[in-house]
Amino acid sequence: MSEKEKTKGGKGLSFSQEGIVFLLTLALFVAFSIILPNFLTSGNVIALMRSVSILGMLALGMSLVVIGRGVDLTMVATLVVGVVWAVKLTNDGMPFGEALFYGGLLVSAFGLIVGLIVAFAEIPPIFTTLAMAPVIFGIGNPFLFKQDTHNAPRNVEWLGDLGFGATLGIPNTILVFGLVALVIHLILRYTRFGRSIYAMGDNPLAARMTGLPLRPIIVSQYIMTALVAYLVGLVILASNSGINSRLAYTTLVYDVLLVVVLGGIGLSGGRGGVRNVIVGTLFVGTLLSGMTILNLSLTAQNLIKSVVMMLALIADTLVNPRDEQTSQQGDI
Amino acid sequence: MSATDTLVRLRYRFLPDHMVGEILSKRWTDNAIPFTALVLTLAIFGNINPGMFSAFGLxxxxxxxxxxxxxxxxxxxxxxxxxxxxxxxxxxxxxxxxxxxxxxxxxxxxxxxxxxxxxxxxxxxxxxxxxxxxxxxxxxxxxxxxxxxxxxxxxxxxxxxxxxxxxxxxxxxxxxxxxxxxxxxxxxxxxxxxxxxxxxxxxxxxxxxxxxxxxxxxxxxxxxxxxxxxxxxxxxxxxxxxxxxxxxxxxxxxxxxxxxxxxxxxxxxxxxxxxxxxxxxxxxxxxSVAKALIGSVIVLIMTNGLLQMGVIGTVSALILGVVLLLAVWLDVRWVKNRQKLIDSSYVSPAYIQLKDEDTNTSVYTENDKLRNVETIGLGQVEGPEDVAVDRHGNVYSGSRHGEIHRWLAPDFKEHEIFAHIGGGTFGMNFDKDDNLVVCVGGMGLYMVTPEREVVKLTDETNRSWTSVIDDSRIQLADDLDIAPDGRVFFSEASIRYTVHDWPVDMIESRGNGRIICYDPRDGSTKTVLRNRIFPNGIVCLPDGESLLFNETWACRVCRYWFDGPNKGKVEVVLDGLPGYPDNINRASDGNYWVCLVGMRGPALDLAMTRPSFRRRMTRRVAPANWIYPNINTGCIIKITAEGEVLESIWDKGGVNHPMVTSCKEHEGHLYIGGVSNNRVGRWKIEGADPTWSSPVDYWGPKS
Known part of the structure; x- marks a missing residue:
């Protein structure tokens, strides 16, 4: 099966969902370039990349758990609570580095709890993280901080560089995205831990019987995802010079999930990698950017986004049909 | 009987431990955790916020x-x-x-x-x-x-x-x-x-x-x-x-x-x-709908209650989230462990002290009289638990595959599938009109007409009010006989176990069986006798108002009066059999043939008086290693209606006819069935009336 898929991938991208989405992205890109005069300027392309790098990084973190047949809907809540708390500690007089360290500990603890619940209490991850998101935000909002908006500490130079600086003409935000992508790619492809995630996503029972430490892997997955989310929070803080805790109320996490799935990482696990996330990110980024330039209302943007996503899902199903004999039980 | 024995006997007689497993195996106990959560939520929020139960709140x-x-x-x-x-x-x-x-x-x-x-x-x-x-x-x-x-x-x-x-x-x-x-x-x-x-x-x-x-x-x-x-x-x-x-x-x-x-x-x-x-x-x-409603009420009461208590939104969401995770965690555990809990608590052995075997008589001395049995349909049938012979001498038997086989007289070489019923067929007998009435495991009581039409007589009886499990469905009909007025009396060996788990019913030796009466005159089915220990063979006596039935695990033959002045009375006719009696049928000299499917052993007899030992065994030892009754060696005995044992017939080597569960006499021969055999046996009875046949004797000659 995997051998067959490899040859399939080698022939070209056209027969996988990834390929379809990539072609759609190209088509959109060309269409926008022709219709919109401002679209193909290097400034706009870089702005596009910057705006989607946050979505992309979150999607990278999400892909770690999705490949292992999990899902993490707590990412945005974790990000908000961790970063806002660190900023508040700094504003209360703690050095920023130390505050960041404590924030990191906090988000690791959140990841640990989620992982423990999924791994040991055996509650389905979708439900665990659905329930944990308000729990995490509820711990944050009245107990760790009370305000909505928090400004970034002014005297931290590297934070400004991260948000607005550029290296060799490429914005640092995009570089961080690339770095995260590279690290996660290396982890997934070349470490025992990464291969274990694939094995687990493919068939958890078989992985367990083979002797893989399933539960520790699950727990570390969620801790890693929480840390990636924390890093994204830092980037948001840097590029907006502040952070608003109401971010946790948005549907950002669903956009992240859609990026992951559109790129071709199935929710049933065991498939896909960093390349899929990048393709998904580019697609959503191109679409958003074009619609912003077209000055469509948010509602209309949502409608178009959803229709395009539905078309992508349908195309995937037509190309890779599933039937009663092959579909997995409990695969929703 | 010592005082401790009496205590054990009383404890197992009156404490209904079997109900624990039965309650757990009901479908509605699946809702136990959500329901408890609902009650707790109602109690807690009702206390905090009494206005909830006011007319307006409701x-x-x-x-x-x-x-x-x-x-x-x-x-x-x-x-x-x-x-x-x-x-x-x-x-x-x-x-x-x-x-x-x-x-x-x-x-x-x-x-x-x-x-x-x-x-x-x-x-x-x-x-x-x-x-x-x-x-x-x-x-x-x-x-x-x-x-x-x-x-x-x-x-x-x-x-x-x-x-x-x-x-x-x-x-x-x-x-x-x-x-x-x-x-x-x-x-x-x-x-x-x-x-x-x-x-x-x-x-x-x-x-x-x-x-x-x-x-x-x-x-x-x-x-x-x-x-x-x-x-x-x-x-x-x-x-x-x-x-x-x-x-x-x-x-x-x-x-x-x-x-x-x-x-x-x-x-x-x-x-x-x-x-x-x-x-x-x-x-x-x-x-289920019930689950959906329980969940809705919990969520509504909690969100409303927290709102009225003035808890700020994020904290109330936090509390909801934690409660949810706890509840789901418990429910996941429950789903995962419920079946294990049922498995370990369903088998509930009872106390039974079997009467000692009668050692003064030599009637049970082993012999090889059965050695010269002829075989009919060797390899053509699998598991003929019971056999029947019609007026023309054709032999019928049931089979494990849910078919009724027939071998034609006089040489029984010609074999055919008489009818396909679909369930393991056990006891069978002819009624007045030559219909073959059959007990079918898992299905109930059926009838095959001479034209081979299969008719369902009944598969349901009245549900008893005190039983936790639904005992209205007939799942292990075992043997039957037909009273002169046409009523069919049949035994259901166990209401707690299906056909495949009959050995587990032996480990339990609780009175799980019953005798049911089907009345063809108005089509009604009624349970007439409950709580018998694996009631098996049934034969109606010529008086038209009583029947003999075997209780297999109790090793005894009882008589039950279904009519007449003694109506409802049960009397033990023969106790302390050396083996486990299966079917009982009429003999030409007015006596009765009883088949002992297996012989008792002292270890199992002792275990029967130690219910806690057997319970521990079922929980700790794999079923393959449990102590089971021996059903390899058995014999046929002839008894009188008063319970006197006249003779016993054995095949020590078990060469020609490995086991016996049933036998029917016809024209000087005994036709023998065995539930794990691949043949029907035919044995010439010395000195028996060569013209006697059961249907003619019971229903009279066909006009």
Whole structure:
């Protein structure tokens, strides 16, 4: 099966969902370039990349758990609570580095709890993280901080560089995205831990019987995802010079999930990698950017986004049909 | 009997430990955890906030529950079939908008508006259903996308009609009553919702479409292979889900008469929470209306209670989240361990002190009289538990494969399948009109006419009020005989175990069996005698008012009077048999043939007086290593109706006829069946009347 898929991938991208989405992205890109005069300027392309790098990084973190047949809907809540708390500690007089360290500990603890619940209490991850998101935000909002908006500490130079600086003409935000992508790619492809995630996503029972430490892997997955989310929070803080805790109320996490799935990482696990996330990110980024330039209302943007996503899902199903004999039980 | 023995005997006689496992194995105990959570929630929030149980509090709660409960049932439908619908919040908003626009803006009559709204709900559901059911898209993602889609449409339409909705006034009394009037202290909406809920409960638990939904969710591939139209079923669950959401939206619109930008926002999360909290499994196969309602009430009471206590939004969400995770954790444990709990507590051995064997008599001395038995149909039949011989001398036997075999007289070389019944066939006898009445394991009492037509006589008897498990279905009919007036008396060996688990019933040796009477004159079936220890063979006595029956694990023969002055009396005729009696049948000299399927052993006899030992054995030792009765060696004995043993016939080597479970005498020969044999035996009886046949003797010569 995997051998067959490899040859399939080698022939070209056209027969996988990834390929379809990539072609759609190209088509959109060309269409926008022709219709919109401002679209193909290097400034706009870089702005596009910057705006989607946050979505992309979150999607990278999400892909770690999705490949292992999990899902993490707590990412945005974790990000908000961790970063806002660190900023508040700094504003209360703690050095920023130390505050960041404590924030990191906090988000690791959140990841640990989620992982423990999924791994040991055996509650389905979708439900665990659905329930944990308000729990995490509820711990944050009245107990760790009370305000909505928090400004970034002014005297931290590297934070400004991260948000607005550029290296060799490429914005640092995009570089961080690339770095995260590279690290996660290396982890997934070349470490025992990464291969274990694939094995687990493919068939958890078989992985367990083979002797893989399933539960520790699950727990570390969620801790890693929480840390990636924390890093994204830092980037948001840097590029907006502040952070608003109401971010946790948005549907950002669903956009992240859609990026992951559109790129071709199935929710049933065991498939896909960093390349899929990048393709998904580019697609959503191109679409958003074009619609912003077209000055469509948010509602209309949502409608178009959803229709395009539905078309992508349908195309995937037509190309890779599933039937009663092959579909997995409990695969929703 | 020592004092401790007496204590043990009394303890096992009067403490009903078998009920623990029986209660656990009831389907409704599946709701134990959610139900406990519901009671706890009611207790805690009722204490904190006494206003909840006031007339107004109940009225308010009932109104909310009718909408929320309908939504929960809608999602449950989809989730039982193995899907999920995240778009219900958007569909809800769209439907509420539709009904209000139809009534307030366009002034349509109420029935038209309601139908239109249901159609909108069904259409939205059909989009999901076609995409997920027929095009096989993934439910979670698809409905996540349609959630955004329907919401966008709602937000585009809403500003255009918002003012007209507020200004318009529908002139429908029914509509006003629906929203604001009450009946017996509860809003009308509550009664509507209750009727819908009951209908769905019946559909899901007691109808073919409902079972199809559960089958698809429980094992999609098996459902497909079993011939269920999986795609249609999945598609329809979404359509009905959409219609239910529309119904909830109508009730909501009637109550609030307006919609806003936040209508239905985030609703899918709270409904999903309620459904999962009630114990419906994500991924399909398990769920019910009751679960949905329990979950809805818990979620509503908690959110309302926290709101009234002035807890700020984020903290109340935190508390809800923690409680949810705890409840689901408990439920996951419960689902995982319930079957283990049932397995370890269902077998509940009882105390039984078997009477010592009679050692003064030499009648049981082993011999080789049975060695020269002829075989009929060697290799043609598997497991003939019982045999029968008709007036013409043809031999019939049952089989493990659910067929009735026939060998034609006089040489029994010609073999045919007389009839196919479909279940393991046990006891069989001819009635007055030469119909072959048969006990079929797992199916009940059947009859095969001489024209080979298979007729079901009965498979159900009256349910006893004190039994926890439903004992109305006949699952282990074992042997039968027919009284002169035509009534069929048959034994059901055990109501707690099916055919395959008969050895476990032996370990238990509780009075699990019963004798049932089927009356062909009015077609009624009635249990006449309960709590017998594996009642097996039955034979009616010529007096027309009593019968003999064997209690296998009690090693005794009893007599029961079903008519006459002694009606209802049971008397032990012969106790302390050296083996386990199976069937009993008439002999030509007025006595009775009893087959002993296996012989007793001292270890098992001792174990029978140590119920706690046997219980420990069933819990700690694999079933293959339990101590079981020996059913390899048996013999045939002849007894009088008063219980005197006249002779015994053995085959020590078991060469020609390995085991005996039944025998019927006909024209000087004994025809022998054995439940693990591959043949029927025929043995010449020394000195027997060569013209005697059971049907002629019992029913008289055929005119």
């Amino acid at each position: 009225y308010d709660l009932a109104g909310q529950i009718s909408e929320f409960g309908l939504l929960a049932i809608a999602l449950t439908l989809v989730m039982i079939s193995g899907g999920i619908d995240l778009s219900i919040g958007s569909v809800f908003a769209l439907c509420a908008l539709t009904v209000l626009t139809a009534l307030n803006v366009y002034g349509l009559p109420l029935p038209v508006a309601v139908l239109l709204t249901l159609a909108v709900g069904a259409f939205c559901g059909a989009i999901n259903g076609v995409l997920i059911g027929y095009m096989r898209l993934r439910a979670f993602l698809t409905t996540l996308v349609t959630l955004v889609m329907f919401r966008s449409i709602y937000e585009m339409i809403l500003p255009k009609v918002a003012t007209d909705i507020v200004l318009g006034m529908p002139d429908s009394v029914v509509w006003d009553n629906l929203g604001f009037s009450s009946f017996l202290g509860l809003p009308y909406a509550f009664y509507i919702a209750a009727v819908i809920a009951i209908v769905w409960h019946i559909v899901l638990s007691r109808s073919r479409p409902g079972w199809h939904i559960a089958a698809v969710g429980g094992a999609r591939r098996s459902a497909h292979n079993a011939g269920i139209n999986v795609r249609l079923v999945i598609c329809l669950t979404y359509v009905f889900c959409g219609m239910m959401v529309a119904a909830a939206a109508i009730l909501f619109a009637a109550r609030l008469t307006s919609v806003g930008t936040d209508t239905g926002l985030g609703m899918e999360i709270s409904v999903l929470t309620a459904v999962i909290l009630g114990g419906t499994t994500l991924g399909g196969g398990r769920g």
